[in-house]
Amino acid sequence: MWDIIAVDISGRHRIKDGYYMVCAAAALKISASHIEKIKQVKIQPRWLQEAPRLVDIVQLIEDTVAQIEFKGTIVTEKGDMYNEPQWVPDSMFTLAFKYQESIGERRAIELAHHISLSTRNLLLTELNIEAGQ
């Protein structure tokens, strides 16, 4: 069993006047092929006028993970880090970092993805912002 913090960001495309992003971080205990326990989930919305750079993404993840009370390795999809080799984002995070590999990690990222996407949809609805504008 391993302690990880699965992270996913939704909304990295421009709508209306900027980038409405939501980052979700879930602290979990996983095995190689399953999620064994979900310990905590935190979300962090962010608006950017310009397209997010790698440093912005790292900062957003750091801010979200800072709310989590449990320790663990940050796990993300490679695409979230602009497909950079692992050592590039790894050197930018304060916590241990890795890309998803096992089935357990992929399921954890899937969970974080559903949370970030539904939160963003809710926010856009509540703020009366129409996607695609």
Added chain:
Amino acid sequence: MNPEKQPGNGTKVILVKRDAPRSEGGRNANLFEELRELAKAAGYRSVGEVTQTRFPDRKYQLGRGKVEELAELVEITGVEKVIFYNKLSTTQIYNISELCRCRVIDKFQLILEIFAKRATTHRSKLQVELAKLKYELPRARAVVSILKKEEKPGFMGLGGYEDSYEQDLKKRITRIESELETAEKDDESLRVYRRRQGLSLISLAGYTNAGKSTLFNTLVDEESEAMNMLFTTLVPMTRALDLGGRKALLTDTVGFIEELPHWMVDAFKSTLDGIFLSDIILLVADVSEKPEIVHQKLATCHDTLWDRINGVPVITVLNKADRLDPEELETRLEQIKYLAPNPILVSAKNGTGIPELKAEIFRHLPPPGRPVPLPSPIRPKGCLPSPGSMRKASCTTWNTGKKFLWIMKQGPRSSAGPGIWSGTLRNEMPGGSRLRVSVSVEM
């Protein structure tokens, strides 16, 4: 395999790979080694290798200077084909061919060549054709444009031809997909039937050349083709596996490879479903390889499997354990354990660890909760129909504890003999399955 039968038999080739800047050198070397193995599996003889580290060039994939260098090498060595590791666009293939004056293919076309060579059944040939068509479809317009370049009378002058070629491809894809869909339905019916018979379905999955076929042969005492070559198995093979009281069916099938494109997964859907829809997956890995290679190959397998299996138990079979000493094995296991659910060390070659593997499979078998033929001891009195009439009664199967509704009627005496009754067992659950049975009735 007879090398004379290989289509690429002895053809000289040059292997080319573009590495992304800042990518890991060791990993790039492993991927190039894989390209060498693929070329070997297709029957080619590599006489030169070219690599370059840079971002992709839109026209040539490599830089113009490097492609000119490649063209010189082609002229000196007299090769007939250049094989790129990287995915090439139609324009890139055309531009590189123009400079090198020889045929240019990428890794995916190379894999298709291997598959075409290995395809022996009607279905596998259809799957290979479908994969080729799906590969060709997005390139159809560009291919026609390039081929008719000099004839082009004006802007959009060949739109008609381009549409016609693309439409033709689409029609062929639809035809093959419809034929394969019928085969998938047959497979699904077969799976349902086998499960009704109480047989669990176990499949061997893993990176290509992990030793799946050798393990298959050891487990079921079979003599299927197993070689030290990529994609030896393309056509799935299923055999009965005795697990000490429970019968199961073990299927050996095609191996995975890194960056397997979605169109290839789609084309081989009916074959890969054999893995994805099984009750237990045996994920085979060659533990004797370097840790970073084992790690990379297991990660590729997890990537292929993760969203297609629904909570199916995975047992990681770490094959070729006889090649390492116990201390090395322990270290290796520690290095890869987070990618190895339920790991079991085996040597398919000398049979070490096979009893442990069978015990682990037995432990993960699904409970026999499906309708099974009723053995004679369960004939409680209330269940028996009266002769010549139809009667309903509820009874409980001895090994599942599930209740079934019996609808019994007398069967044909000529075929079944006196005292034998045929009937239908129906699961009480909504949409529950039915099972035809014959029960001996004491009159």
